[in-house]
Amino acid sequence: MNNRIHRDLQSSKGLFQWKESGAGDPLEEVFKRALSRPKIFKNREVMRSDYVPEKLPHRDEHIRSLGEILSPTLRGSRPSNVFIYGKTGTGKTAVVKYVFKRFGEITSKEKLPLKFEYINCRIAGTEYRVLTELCGAIGVKVPFTGLSKAEVFNRLRRGLSEKGYLLVACFDEIDALVKNYGDNLLYELTRINEGFNGSGLSIIGVSNDLHFKDYLDPRVLSSLSEEELVFHPYTAIELIDILSERASEAFYEGAVPQEVINLCAALAAAEHGDARRAIDLLRVAAEVAERNGDEKVEEKHVRLAQNIIERGRVFEALSTLPLHSKLILTSLILLKRGGVGDPISGTVYQAYRELCGLIGVEPLTNRRVSSLISELDMLGVLKSDLVNRGRYGRTRKISLLTPIDEVEEVIRSDELLSTLLNHKLKIDLKRNR
DNA sequence: CCTCCACAGGAAGCGCAGGAGT
DNA sequence: ACTCCTGCGCTTCCTGTGGAGG
Numbered sequence: 001m002n003n004r005i006h007r008d009l010q011s012s013k014g015l016f017q018w019k020e021s022g023a024g025d026p027l028e029e030v031f032k033r034a035l036s037r038p039k040i041f042k043n044r045e046v047m048r049s050d051y052v053p054e055k056l057p058h059r060d061e062h063i064r065s066l067g068e069i070l071s072p073t074l075r076g077s078r079p080s081n082v083f084i085y086g087k088t089g090t091g092k093t094a095v096v097k098y099v100f101k102r103f104g105e106i107t108s109k110e111k112l113p114l115k116f117e118y119i120n121c122r123i124a125g126t127e128y129r130v131l132t133e134l135c136g137a138i139g140v141k142v143p144f145t146g147l148s149k150a151e152v153f154n155r156l157r158r159g160l161s162e163k164g165y166l167l168v169a170c171f172d173e174i175d176a177l178v179k180n181y182g183d184n185l186l187y188e189l190t191r192i193n194e195g196f197n198g199s200g201l202s203i204i205g206v207s208n209d210l211h212f213k214d215y216l217d218p219r220v221l222s223s224l225s226e227e228e229l230v231f232h233p234y235t236a237i238e239l240i241d242i243l244s245e246r247a248s249e250a251f252y253e254g255a256v257p258q259e260v261i262n263l264c265a266a267l268a269a270a271e272h273g274d275a276r277r278a279i280d281l282l283r284v285a286a287e288v289a290e291r292n293g294d295e296k297v298e299e300k301h302v303r304l305a306q307n308i309i310e311r312g313r314v315f316e317a318l319s320t321l322p323l324h325s326k327l328i329l330t331s332l333i334l335l336k337r338g339g340v341g342d343p344i345s346g347t348v349y350q351a352y353r354e355l356c357g358l359i360g361v362e363p364l365t366n367r368r369v370s371s372l373i374s375e376l377d378m379l380g381v382l383k384s385d386l387v388n389r390g391r392y393g394r395t396r397k398i399s400l401l402t403p404i405d406e407v408e409e410v411i412r413s414d415e416l417l418s419t420l421l422n423h424k425l426k427i428d429l430k431r432n433r
Numbered sequence: 434c435c436t437c438c439a440c441a442g443g444a445a446g447c448g449c450a451g452g453a454g455t
Numbered sequence: 456a457c458t459c460c461t462g463c464g465c466t467t468c469c470t471g472t473g474g475a476g477g
Contacts, residue, residue, distance in 0.1 A: 365466055
């Protein structure tokens with residue numbers, strides 16, 4: 001099993017290795033190759049996920065609607081709040097950023113007292129930081145910690161009325177904020193305009209959770225969704241247009257044939273029409289082709305890219321986990337390798353405590369481990385199904401969703417856990433004999 | 434029909450970090 | 456120096472629960 005992982009690692013590395021290895025100065029070779037290699041990328045920036053293109057194919061209607069809704073700002077009155085729904089990669093963020101950019105241009109040309117601020121609630125993280133960013137948008141300086149939320153809120157209100165700004169704020173992934181902190185802040189923000197005329201705050205809420213409305217207080221909902229926009233997933237045909245548009249800017253002519261674009265579009269369309277996925281796929285495929293020294297991107301590169309992206313996702317999700325989550329995964333691996341089918345939470349907790357004992361770490365409580373398992377479930381690493389076993393209680397059956405070898409690979413990238421794993425596996429082997 | 438298992442998962446609160454205001 | 460603020464990770468305590476077996 002060890003060998004297998006080793007082999008996997010080598011072969012995945014092998015992807016990036018040159019076909020022949022020359023002697024002498026190792027960098028010399030790299031330079032020479034890099035300079036003589038056929039070029040694929042003309043402009044790498046264009047394929048980055050946060051790039052806002054000049055043209056957004058198939059979103060004209062949405063751009064016009066949003067512009068229409070925001071147009072009162074140019075005449076100095078406050079526009080309606082807007083709610084935008086749509087799954088990931090349907091162009092919500094791109095449309096908002098694009099519209100903000102264009103309005104920003106007009107604003108600075110005409111010298112209007114307008115501010116447009118884009119905030120990603122999941123990245124901002126807390127209510128406090130969201131408020132801080134709003135303050136920052138209108139030039140009110142706020143320390144990043146130390147003040148009460150109420151104080152920051154007051155400063156925002158004072159700033160708005162003193163400076164006379166009209167602030168249009170986009171709360172992207174607004175569901176993340178509401179799920180963690182409730183809708184109190186939103187309620188307060190929708191009421192901040194009372195007593196203002198001309199200045200104030202308009203909110204654009206963006207969510208990819210279609211059931212998000214259910215979490216909201218009716219009062220917040222009604223004032224927040226004065227206008228609504230719904231973004232539908234892209235079809236494969238639309239994705240082809242989007243990719244072609246980007247590809248023509250990002251790559252040299254002939255480097256990316258049409259059938260490769262079609263393939264990327266088809267693969268992404270099969271997964272809910274996510275444009276971001278499609279673009280990532282094409283970018284990685286092109287990178288693979290480039291590193292390989294090939295002249296153009298081919299189907300095999302796209303297939304490899306698919307693999308790389310998948311592995312990258314797993315690795316990134318798992319390697320940044322805290323120690324105790326990794327210990328839980330380690331126990332799961334050991335139980336699986338030991339021939340236990342899908343263990344129940346009690347068994348996992350026992351194994352986990354044992355591991356903690358071995359490395360001299362104070363174990364967390366059952367309750368906390370239960371939460372960590374739920375978190376891993378939400379991450380999609382494992383699945384925990386509630387099962388009722390009558391007399392034998394009610395518990396969760398835990399199964400790995402990620403291939404066990406991939407999980408083990410990540411666990412083994414931590415030296416301590418790797419040693420622990422080897423140690424335990426050896427003991428189990430002896431016991432079985 | 435009732436009991437009782439083996440937990441799930443909500444609520445509250447604690448201690449700490451990292452700051453601000455006085 | 457002291458008080459007060461929030462977020463975070465965690466514990467403690469608690470109530471709830473579906474169905475096998477008596």
